[in-house]
Ligand SMILES: Nc1ncnc2c1ncn2[C@@H]1O[C@H](COP(=O)(O)OP(=O)(O)OP(=O)(O)O)[C@@H](O)[C@H]1O
């Protein structure tokens with residue numbers, strides 16, 4: 298509306314007016330930015346957590362192996378041939394034969410306090426390490442493997458762990474989406490309110506603008522610039538704080554051995570998605586926040 | 598040109614601010630609009646500027662039909678009609694120069710045009726020497742001159758003044774009226790609403806008298822005829 302007859306040389310004026318407004322109403326702008334920073338920080342934290350859990354689940358999918366045990370009554374060659382059958386199944390990435398000597402070594406390593414003196418590799422079942430394409434179909438695949446051959450005595454998976462992480466991922470996504478939505482709405486309301494106060498503050502100016510024939514587009518733009526700047530400023534500050542705090546946590550966790558198993562993704566590795574998230578949130582909050590309050594004002 | 602044809606305006610059901618007004622003001626005319634308080638003078642002005650829509654009848658202003666004007670056209674109508682109010686409506690935080698320049702900036706004028714036009718109108722209203730003052734540092738008469746400069750700066754074909762001398766003493770009032778006459782002589786159509794009967798008597802312009810939402814008299818000697826009937 299009215300943007301068409303707006304020349305580029307007015308743009309400088311409009312942007313200047315918008316920025317001037319921020320300094321003229323220093324405290325109000327400061328408060329709006331603070332609330333936005335607080336909200337976006339929480340939004341950012343949820344995003345970071347979601348990113349990490351996603352990564353964890355992916356990692357788990359890659360390393361999560363199924364172990365297939367084949368009766369020690371069989372000959373080794375027959376046992377090995379079952380591996381070929383397993384590999385032909387739909388959801389199998391790869392089935393690798395584990396020599397029984399290796400299996401015994403692993404057992405001894407896993408239970409250093411146990412005396413394996415009377416146990417020889419001939420006492421152990423033959424075994425395969427199996428990686429799946431898709432871990433969500435684990436139950437079905439395990440059943441398929443069991444049905445393959447009567448020589449298969451057991452199929453074991455770290456099912457519980459996988460199920461727990463998957464569950465965590467689902468819960469976290471739902472909580473995150475809800476929290477992000479609520480917090481965005483809060484920042485939006487705050488910015489909207491700031492712009493509304495600013496417009497109320499300048500209602501005389503606005504009525505003069507309307508009186509001399511300024512288009513609504515022209516009247517609106519400085520306020521839009523103001524809201525947008527507040528939103529982006531809040532996003533920028535929140536982004537930097539998030540980065541610093543995350544790095545601090547990363548260093549702390551690295552130094553505590555109990556947390557070594559949880560590998561956090563370095564912030565640098567998710568820079569792009571994070572910049573995108575914060576920018577989008579800042580833009581959204583800034584534009585929608587000012588737009589809604591302006592519309593109400595100009596319709597009078 | 599301003600043309601009202603059988604215009605009525607009701608603010609609420611039952612109450613009628615205008616009850617069938619017809620009038621024509623040609624380009625270049627100077628017209629006083631007088632009448633008692635509540636007779637409908639400000640309502641006529643708001644109909645001209647598109648702030649209000651007529652309840653019935655037609656209103657034509659500088660080529661726009663106000664009874665069916667689209668919202669987005671109203672800014673362009675307003676660029677053809679400068680408005681001056683009793684209470685000046687200046688921006689106290691801006692200088693004299695910027696108060697006038699502001700009106701050009703917000704309709705998208707170039708800085709070069711602004712630098713040429715603003716000193717010209719400030720000179721015309723006699724405020725050339727005070728361009729970096731603020732409105733608070735000006736007398737009432739000077740503030741009204743500033744408001745007139747702002748109404749004039751976008752070169753509208755028409756200027757409408759609603760009680761421009763309502764806050765001024767008789768001497769300042771006469772100066773402002775004379776200034777409006779001078780601007781009219783330069784080609785701007787002028788419609789001036791006023792209560793100041795003695796002031797109107799000092800000029801020989803057309804006078805439209807409105808009473809209770811109806812035109813009571815209209816003519817070069819309209820005010821006297823109305824007073825003496
Ligand atoms: N916003 C409004 N809502 C309801 N009634 C209104 C409104 N504005 C004006 N009126 C009524 O319309 C009638 C005409 O008002 P208007 O303001 O045009 O009078 P006026 O001639 O300008 O008076 P004054 O000389 O006091 O300024 C009055 O009876 C007034 O009470």
Ligand SMILES: [Mg+2]
Nearest residue numbers: 638639640759
């Ligand atoms: Mg009035």
